[in-house]
Amino acid sequence: MTNTGFRKVLRRREFTVLGLIVLLVVLFSLTTERFMSVSNLSNLLLQLAGTAISAIGMTMVIITGGIDVSVGSTLGMASVVAGKLLVGGYSPFLVLLSALGTGLVIGLFNGTLIAFGNVPPIIVTLGMMSILRSLMYQLLGGRWISGIPPAIRVIGLGKWLGVPISMWITVVLIAFFTYFLSSRPLGRAIYAVGNNPEAARVSGIDLRRTTLFVYAVLGALAGFAGLVYVARTGIVQTNTGSGFELEVIAAVVLGGTSILGGRGTIIGSLLGAFLVGIIKNGMVLLNVPALSEGLVVGVLIILSVMIDVIRARGERS
Amino acid sequence: MKRFAVVLFVVLAVLLLSVVMAEAKYRIAFVPKLIGIPYFNAMEEGGKKAAQDLDVEFIYTGPVTADVAKQIEIIDNLITQGVDAIAVAPNDPAAITPVLKKAKEKGILVMTSDTDGAQDVRDLFVNQALQNEIGYTVMDELAKAMNYEGEFAIVSCGPTAWNLNIWIAYELERLAQYPKMKLVTIRYAEEDVQMAINVMLDLINAFPNLKGVIGQCSTSAPGVAEAIEQAGKSGQIVATGLSVPSMMAKYVKSGTVKSFVLWNPIDLGYLTVWAAKYLLDGNQFEDGKEYEVPGIETKPKYIAKDKMLVLGPPKVFDASNIDQYMFF
Amino acid sequence: MKRVLDYIVENRVLFLLVLFVALFVVFAVSVPGFFTFYNLTNMTQYGVELGLLALAEMLVILSGGGGIDLSVGSMLTIVAMIIGVLIGRVGLNPSLSILLGLFAGAGMGYLNGVLVSYTGILPFIVTLASLYIYKSLALIIAVDPRFGPNPMPVSNFPESFYFVGQYRIAGIPFQVLCIFIPVILLLWLLLEKSIFGRYLYGVGSNEKAALFSGINVCRVRVTVYTLSGILSALSGWIITSRIASARPDIGTGYELQAITIAVLGGVSIKGGEGSIGGVVLGIAIITLLYNGMQLAGIHQIWQLGSLGVVLVGSVLLNQVLLARRKI
């Protein structure tokens, strides 16, 4: 029994990604001594916090069979709101609430159109992306926000036991949502909705409420990621978070969440985010020309998924 | 049929009206590389001020990302609107040529500003400073801050930004004068502060002997400075580059940045509109002459062989003067 | 009247046509300079490049199985660079260079297709990876040693190269009349009249049934991705000729816009459903919208937002009307 249990772990996609990460870590530690340094690893964690936090929500959305390409602009919008309030001297607590609130409202709007308006998620969120970008320009009017007070920047820069505070928060969020997805009825309902909506409806799961819920959570998490962004960079520009959506989606998909819905884990997405992060980090350390970064990331994406496919075939025969 | 006739009539009436209205004032358009960044906002501000002073209409419109194709489309639509002068900060100096040619054929005054392009078509290039002087100055400032020795890196923005690449080329040319300095790598961080921070943090780890860094554009310069402070390397690594004072002041004051380079973009915007009005009024510039332009602090000089009006030498900002320029 | 409305709601193409006419009338009445022969013909050129990508996206999405091509923008870019480098730096004959560029596009699309069809990796992942790969390759190709390690645009083309993107026939841009419209007609024939089109709809609506009906599913999919590569390549060629410059950043972000237009045109994300008429109208609406708003002097920022509003609004309106009719 334990034997088959172990084999099952080996069969998981998360394991492939973990294997690749280990491989790269070994490779980079052997080729550059700087890789395993505390400061570098801490950097890596700092850089990943925003992606990882949003990936939690994105994992849930993709498990329901949906997608959200507006996550980058949601992050941007929340950081504009947070930045404006911070510079205006409001209390950090209020700022935290309003960043979360901004994301939540956007997520609820997306979720409402998808769940109650029957509009496909890709359309709603593509539209939302353009609308939010437009509003961000309008709010900032081309003036970037700088001069963020130092109090809030602890979230982005502070460390506790040598690990960035943002990463602690990420770890707590990941632990909570992993628990939520595996042990709470609503968490399981998310899988059910993605795996077989018809069956879910018949067994009395409220499809609309579940859909609304995942988009709202993703919105709120992206809002929080926006705050972390502000706290980290100390600057809010008009194009904050552009291109971020593909980064998050790539991490989630690489981590084994099926874009057809019904399958995936948050840990997997975290590993996916790590894989991309390590590749980028390693390439700088090895001083591989910056232009070929995309080449390496792309080839690795294909490779890691291909390993899975080949292994699945091997098992079948 | 009747309704169609009515619609047609209304359309013609509106058309006619707009033509009549257009005659009233010069309509001068400025198309930046992209809108929504502080640098071009400052140029817009200058342009608006000039429009008020000179009693012309100022149109400021551009793409939301530094997209060549979109910029061309916008210029084409300005031609359709029938403006009197178009000034462009082209995203691609060659790509802009056909549409500017078309504008010129329609009798529109065609200029470039901030970045040159379409040299054989445009009537004037309003230049902030000479390309080589910018590159040299940045390199000199870095060398001075690094005490003329050690390893340094360049963090640029879009890998394809034409003028950034030209400046890098001149920086490298100037590097020959500083034999004890060594460029270790050039990295790109798009127009994104966070990415610049990430890239710089990685660089600090990758190159333990790093002594200096150039932030090649207005987002990467504050980004690299921020990264140095976050890594606690302030004092060991110096940053310089090209950026706006409002974003750099913090790092100048903390000493991470000794000095950085730019010009006054408000003046550049003002000069662009002023020059357009000057030419539309039928005046000609004279070679080598320095012009007294009310409202700007330098004396722009005209170079006839390049049909170029130069705002002045690049400006170096440091702790001594930055407070006067915090408005852009 | 109610029945007419019902019919419009049920027929997405008609719905889009009504939207198009409405927009047209609004702009014609309220925007000076819009309703002129010059402007109406001139603006068509701005729909071509994105339009070709939207058509590519339509074909791929139609083929079902989660079909989507995120790499169209990158393929456009790399083909633009190949053509640019071959003509401008290598000095190859322009026609030959263009041909090579188109072949490269076909080859890259073919590669996507093979990976999608024969390895079982989802199209989303394959093309996300090739988005990164092709973009990166374009940057590497663009490096000009004369300017150090930096990628540089290429712009020293012979005058003849500009014919496609800059010339006009009877006031109509050459690329619209001689490339875009013929491509639309060919694709119309392909989708509506040809055996391949039939097979494509079959594969898109039920892959298994298609296999059991003796349709070579893999071949259909590979063909579709190859066509997507060719259309992207055509687009890359035209844009290079039009802007007289080959740039390694030109197609950035086009993929999402192309998908937006295809979906606006009524192509179902699930595959097997959607028509060329709808997509062409989608292209026309977006082109019209951009042009009208720019001429009206509306800030660029609002143009971006309005695209989102039109996309979500039109689909939502359609859904709401459909739902109301059912009650």
Added chain:
Amino acid sequence: MEYILECRKIFKSFGGVQALRGVDFTLRSGEVHALVGENGAGKSTLIKIISGALLPDRGDIFYMGQPVRIDSPRKAQEIGISTVYQEPLVYSELSVLENIFLGREIRTPWGNIDWKREEEQARSLFASLGLPHHFLREPMGELSVGLQQLVLIAKALVYEAKVIIFDEPTAILTEHETERLFTIIRKLRDQGVGIIYISHRLEEIFRIADRVTVMRDGEVRGEFPITAVDRAKIVELMAGKLLVEEIARRGVKGDHPLLSVQGLTRRPRFFDISFDLFPGEILGFFGLVGSGRTDVAQTIFGLFRPESGKVFFDGREVSFGSPEEAMQAGIAYLPEDRKVQGLFPIQSVAYNISVTVLRELVRRLGIVDVRKERDIAEKHIRELNIKTPNLKTRVYSLSGGNQQKVVLAKWLSVTPKLLILDEPTRGIDVASKSEIHNLIAHLADQGLAVMMISSELPEILKMSDRVVVMHEGRITGVFEGPEKTAENIIRAATGERMAVAGGVGV
């Protein structure tokens, strides 16, 4: 309280169509009440109303003597009415345990899901049904369809169902699985559960039901204790006419085999399969699901490569690499699962019929002759009596029987030499079934070779000239003439093991 469930004068209409016209239906605790009727008779509408998927326009429902309004599937489950659908609605990615408890989890005081107690409860439940329970943590998708259905029954019991509705449960089960199901249904009945049982297979109803209600055209045509009716009476009430179970054949078997299979092997699916098939012959293939019948057919059709063995078709040795090649040689294969493998649901009727013959309709440059295409579709709609508003109607809006006819038409339109039919009448009503049977016989009489796979013994006996029986991948008997008896066939087909799927045996 005589009845646990009582429906009185239920009316329901869709658009202009009156689906139910004042239906009365009652169910006692501890009885199996069979509900029969052709497709479109109103059975499914009634079931949907009872299970909360639809609300009636008029009429009353009493549950345990009290009037109730069942406005959602959840409500139905909460008051104790569960439904086991024909095609099991499962979460293939989730574990068996979750499939049972999702939507009604056992929680710890903290509100978490109490996996341990869920597992305990499921175990005891499975034990009480006489089922093994070692696969509770496996993904549902790895179980065979039969097992999935049994899991869903267990799920109904978790909901403490007092009424369980079975909607054609045996349509996709093997004979052996069916036996298992009947045992469980009897057990449930003895425990006092009221069971509504819907099936097209009349022989089953006589074995399992206590009462039977016959519906036609949205009305109840009769309600009897099962002992008070016979088969002929029910069929008469259902169809309004008596159906003939014998079929007239002319018997024009050719001299040389059209298809000759010799020692075909593809491990682990089937081993050493040899048989001949002559023009004009209907060769029945009988066996349990998983016995390898479908695999043999699909291998001949070019979907898989055999490991060894030879196939001769039309006098020469062949080895098709794809269905495309097999079709070009003249083989047509009507797949087992029409929704998944046969239909293009969002395409038109005309498209679905003509898609297999497009190659012959091509004029030049791959352009299809649209007029010919339409003619072919019209011809088959006429010949097979397919009821469709028009050619452009999308197939998913047709009834099940008509959908099956469309699939059949698709394969007939290619005018093949060999027609392989895999479960040609699964899950369709009696009248359509009969029409399809006649059509198959007619085609064979015209010289077509037919290989017919079926799990229904009556169908095999009725249609086949010869019967090949398979068990666990091997041919265990070929019967012809007087040897072709139910007893012989069943003996050859039955092993004592149930079908195994995904490594989970029972």
